[in-house]
Amino acid sequence: MAIKGSIVVDTERCKGCGVCLGACPNQVIALSKNVNGKGYNYAEPIKDECIGCASCAMVCPDGVITVYKTKL
C-alpha cells in the first residue's frame, strides 16, 4: 500500500514567497515561470511525489495550499 498525496495551490492568491518549497520533504513544489494577476511567480507542484504530509500548507502565510491524501 502506498500513500499518495496531492496539493492544489490557489495560484491567484499565492504571493510566490517560496517558503513552502523548502518545507516539502520531496521537493514537489517549485515557483512557476508564469505569473498570476498580481505579478507573482506562483507555487506549483512539479512532480508526482506528494505524500500529503501538509508541511507546505503549514508554513504558507496565506493559507493558499489545500492538501489531499489517500492510500492506494
Added chain:
Amino acid sequence: MVFNQDIIKPENLVYKRTNVLTDAVMHYCPGCGHGTIHRVIAEVIEEMGIQDKAICIAPVGCSVLAYNYFNVDSQGAAHGRAPAIATAIQRLYPDNHVFTYQGDGDLAAIGTAETIHACNRGENIVIIFVNNGIYGMTGGQMAPTTLIGMKTATTPYGRSVELNGYPLQITELLAELPGTYYVTRQSVHTPAAVRKAKKAIRQAFENQKGKKGTSFVELVSNCNSGWKMTPVAANKWMEENMFPKYPVGDIKVNGEKVSK
C-alpha cells in the same frame, strides 16, 4: 499543474484554509510571518469551537487590519493599548476569549506600561506578541527588540549599546510577574515550529477557559521587507541571529518558571 487529479475529493482532504479566517487577501508582504500566525490562531479557534466567543484586540502596526482577517468579533486599540482594552472587555465578558495581537513596537515600546500592568494584574487574557525586531509598518525603524548591530532606518550603522541600549527581552521580564500563568516563545518558520506554536496558542486559550490568569505567547517572526531580505533568507537569518537572543521554548508553565 496538478498531479493525481483522481484523489482530489472531499473524503481525501487533509488540510484546507480555516473558515475562521475571512476570504480577504491579507495585505502582508509575501512570506511575512504575520500571515502564518493569523492562520495558526484561527485554526486553534476553529478546533476549540470558540469562534463565537473569541474577541480579537487589534494593534497598530502591520497587523492593524487584523480584524479584516479574523472572522471573529474585534476591536481596534490605540497604539500599545490593546492589553487595556482587552482588560475591559474580558472583565465585561468573563466567559469570552479575548486576545490581543501585537507587534514588538506596539507591545514593548509604546505599550510597555499597559503590557506590564495587565500581566501584573493577571488579567485572564491571551496576549499574542509578534517579535520581528523592527517597526515593520512605518518603514523599518529600530524597535526595543532590535538586535545589537542590526541595521534599521534609525540605526543605519547598526544598533549600538552606547546609543540605543540593549535589546529588550520583555517576555522574560513578564515571566517574573506573579500574574502571568503561561509564558512561552515560539516561531512559525518551519512545519515543526508551526505545530509547536499551535500547541502553545491552544494551551493559552485553554488556560483562559480555566480562568488561570495571563497567557503570553511570543512568536519570533520575520519582517523580510524591513530586514531587506527574501522571505526564505529572512527565516534563515532569524534562526541564526534572533534565536540566540530570543530562544524558543516555554519560559513559565502553570505559573512556575521553567528551569533551564
